[in-house]
Amino acid sequence: MNPPARILVYQGGPFTLTTADRSTRGIDLAVLLLSASLALSVLAMLALHIWIAPDPFVIAFELIVLLCAVFAFLLARGRFRQGPSLTLACASAIVAVASLLAFVASNQMLAGRSLLPYLGLRFALAGALGLIGAWLVLRRRPREAVGSLVRGLAAGAVLVAGVAVALRWGNAGAIGSISPVLLVPLALVAATIGLGLMAASVHFIIRAFEFGNAARSDQR
16 A cells, blocks of 8 residues: 655744744744844944944944844744744844943944934834744733733833832932931842842743743644
């Protein structure tokens, strides 16, 4: 008896939920275009900084962004099949932070021109990658993923608000007027709360992406 013929079907890219799901074909192309745009922006900025005002910190941060762009590009090409959503989320966050640090290290200027529009472009590219990662998660197990994601974002928002208030008080000189006897325990309590909020935010956000990966495994 002859063995049954093997039927070739579309296997999908790294973002495909099931072998029969073709709705994410465009996601591969979108991530490729975003990562290529990100890499080109890094190469342009590196060339300008090296030619006009070389700074080792700016160069280091730009290389970190370039590495994230390469990872996203390889991900869209199917090199990393596990956890594409979490990979995009991490790449998005690292690109945003590294771009902000490069912006600060360059004193927000290059050749007498503000780098704020360039920073806005970087944030837009990073945000697009993060939104794609979030969408891939939410479409798989929305009930569990949304709840965990909202809790993580809420904890992160409280942390950012607390840091902003502390910086504002510091600039206004309010913290300097507090007695050192009280300042030390208050600083320890604030640091403990801040670390707790950071840990909770990271935990819930990663948990949300794990729900998506679990659904991916169940449906293949």
